[in-house]
Every structure is written in C-alpha cells, then in structure tokens.
Amino acid sequence: MRARSKIWIEKNKKLIFGEGKSEIFKAIQEHKSINKAAKSMGVSFRHAWSYINEIEKRLGVHLVDRSKGGKGGGGSHLTEYAVELMKRFDRLKNEVDKYTDKKAKEVFGGWKNMRY
C-alpha cells in the first residue's frame, strides 16, 4: 500500500503549472529548443508552444526566450523566472510527497490488514 499525491498550481481556477508542464520546461532546458523538447516528449510543437503562450499570458511574465535564425539556427531557453518557477514547484512537490507518505503511515499504518 502506498499513498500517492499530485499537485498543481491554479490561478482563477485555471491551470498554471503542474507535473506535466514541468516536464515540458525541463525538456526545453535540456534541448534548448521548443521543437526538440516537444519531439522528445511525443507532443506536437503546436501543443508545447501554445501551452507556453497561454501560461505567459496568464502569469503576465516571459517564460521562454526564442531566438530565431542566426548561424547556428534558432534556439529557445527558459527565462530566469521559468527556472525559478520550476525549482519552487519541484520543492513543493517533494515536500507534499514526503508529507503524504508520512501522514499515510500515521493514518493507515497498523490498521487491520492495510499493511501500509
């Protein structure tokens, strides 16, 4: 038996950031390209792009810097804000995971055949 948890951030009841979104950010950080990031995750470029635009609008901040063309071709990288958002979200997620596990042991541990 194991208690699992999932968290996400909402603003005006709309999703701002969650575990799936965090994956997109991580992939952009790694690949330095929205296109490659989207491919690595098996989602369309359109999907990744529109998500980023949507959240930038909702938060009123820049999350990804896009540079076009140039000798080495274009590239994208996360803004400082996006990196910090990702870090803080991960920190919150880790804390909630640990707490859920600890609390579940208290709530279910030793109860009948739950063998938590």
Next chain:
Amino acid sequence: MRARSKIWIEKNKKLIFGEGKSEIFKAIQEHKSINKAAKSMGVSFRHAWSYINEIEKRLGVHLVDRSKGGKGGGGSHLTEYAVELMKRFDRLKNEVDKYTDKKAKEVFGGWKNMRY
C-alpha cells in the same frame, strides 16, 4: 494563485482508493443501494459494481453488503471496514490539502508577481 492536491492509495501499483472512489462509497452510504448510488453519480451500475468487486479482491475484504429481495426490496450498505477506509482517506486528504496550502504559501508567497 492556489496550489491544489489530489491523493490516492495504491497497492502493487494499482489504484485501491481515490477521490472518485470515495464519492461512490459516499453515494452508497446515502442511497443504501448500489443502483441508486450509480444513478446519482451518472455512472452505470456495472461500473460501480465492478469497481467494488475489484477493490474487494485487491484488499481481500468485504466493502459492501448486498441484500437481495425481501419485502422492501434489496439494498446495499457499506461494511464497517469501508466506512473506516473512507473516513481515514478523508482525514489524509484534508491533512494533505492543508499542508499543500501552507507549504505553497511558504514556497511561492512573496515571490515576484506570484501574489500567492
């Protein structure tokens, strides 16, 4: 901005109990009938019934007592075990919700324009 959380219980990586399942249990408790409970939730009797059977098998316990026929017709009610499972799950859910909110204020509060 608000951090939201969701929890569920797994056994051998399979879902045992979660927020949707808890709703089915509550509806059975209220309607004293799997059929009426399913209707009230807009799911099929088959769906509710097979979920209950599945979880009973996975946990190796009885969750719902079904009585058939008789003067007042049949009826179903939760076993003591199921009532206790529901209560403990709700307790864990409340604690995790409170913790997520508190921790999110710590993690995001006062950070740039997050206005948590």
